[in-house]
Amino acid sequence: MESGAEILLKSVKEICPDITDDELFVFASKLTIEELNKKDFFVPINKVQKAIGFIANGLVRSSFIDNDGNEITVGFYAKGDYATHYPAFITQQPSKYSIQCLEPTTMVCISYENLQWIYENLSGFEKYGRLVAEEILKRQQARIESFIFQTAEERYLDFIKCHSDLFNRISVSHLCSFLGIERQSLTRIRQKLAHK
Template sequence: MESGAEILLKSIREICPDISDAEISQYASKLTFLELNKKDFFLQVGKVQKAIGFIANGLVRSSFVDNEGNEITVGFYSEGDYATHYPAFITQQPSKYSIQCLEPTTMVCLSYDDLHWIYQNLPSFEKYGRLVAEEILKRQQARIESFIFQTAEERYLDFIKHHSDLFNRISVSHLCSFLGIERQSLTRIRQKLAHQ
């Protein structure tokens, strides 16, 4: 089985095949590893995220608590994703979100300081960083637009289409929270789709 670092380095190579072996090995020397249990927090609301975490194995959920005390899920991140509240990470501001493990999770971490060292000393990684940041932005924009342009049913169908691998790994309450719908509405949507 591949180690967390091997999974990350393979992913970097797929995105930026031009990065040299020497650069990869310098990058790898900066990585640290974190083993988290189910329910452990990678990041808590109000804290400054000191490292970005690549998920080698496991599943995490990003959430916040609204003014009425409801916990709202804003994202699920699994193998191959980065766990981060990116705008807060790059500005080193306190996070507005918590990131909690839904399963035992292995993270490959790179500290904020080491990331900047890499950008200054290994310029090829700037392209990789830009492409990762663009992917994070596209996902955030898609989520915002799903609430503007899609019905609850369309958001549910979209989730099934793009995240079928997560379907049996997350609870119904977390899914409802992510989709912005009540449990009864989800039941109705599922019943309607079952009869089509």
């Protein structure tokens, strides 16, 4: 079975085939592995995220607390994703979001300081960092636009299409929170789709 670091290195090579084996070797030397249990926090709310985490195995959820004290889910991240509140990470400011494990999770971590060192010393990783940042930005933009341009039903159908592998791994309450709908609304949507 592949180690967490091997899973990340393979992902790096897929995204940036030009990165040399020497660069990968140095990059690998800067990584640490964190084994987290279900319900553990990778990033607690209002804390500075010291390291970015690549999920080698497991599932995490990002959320925040609204003004009424409700916990709002903003994202689910599974194997192959980076777990981060990226703007807070790159500015090293406290995050308004928490990142919590929904399953036992293996996180391959790189500290903020090591990441800066890698960008300065391993030229191939600048492109990799840009591509990862662009992917994070695209996802965030898609989420914002889903609330502007889509109905709740369309958001639900999109979630099924794009995240079918997560469907049985998350709770209904977390899904409703992520979609921005009440549980009764989700029940109605499911009933309606079942009769189509």
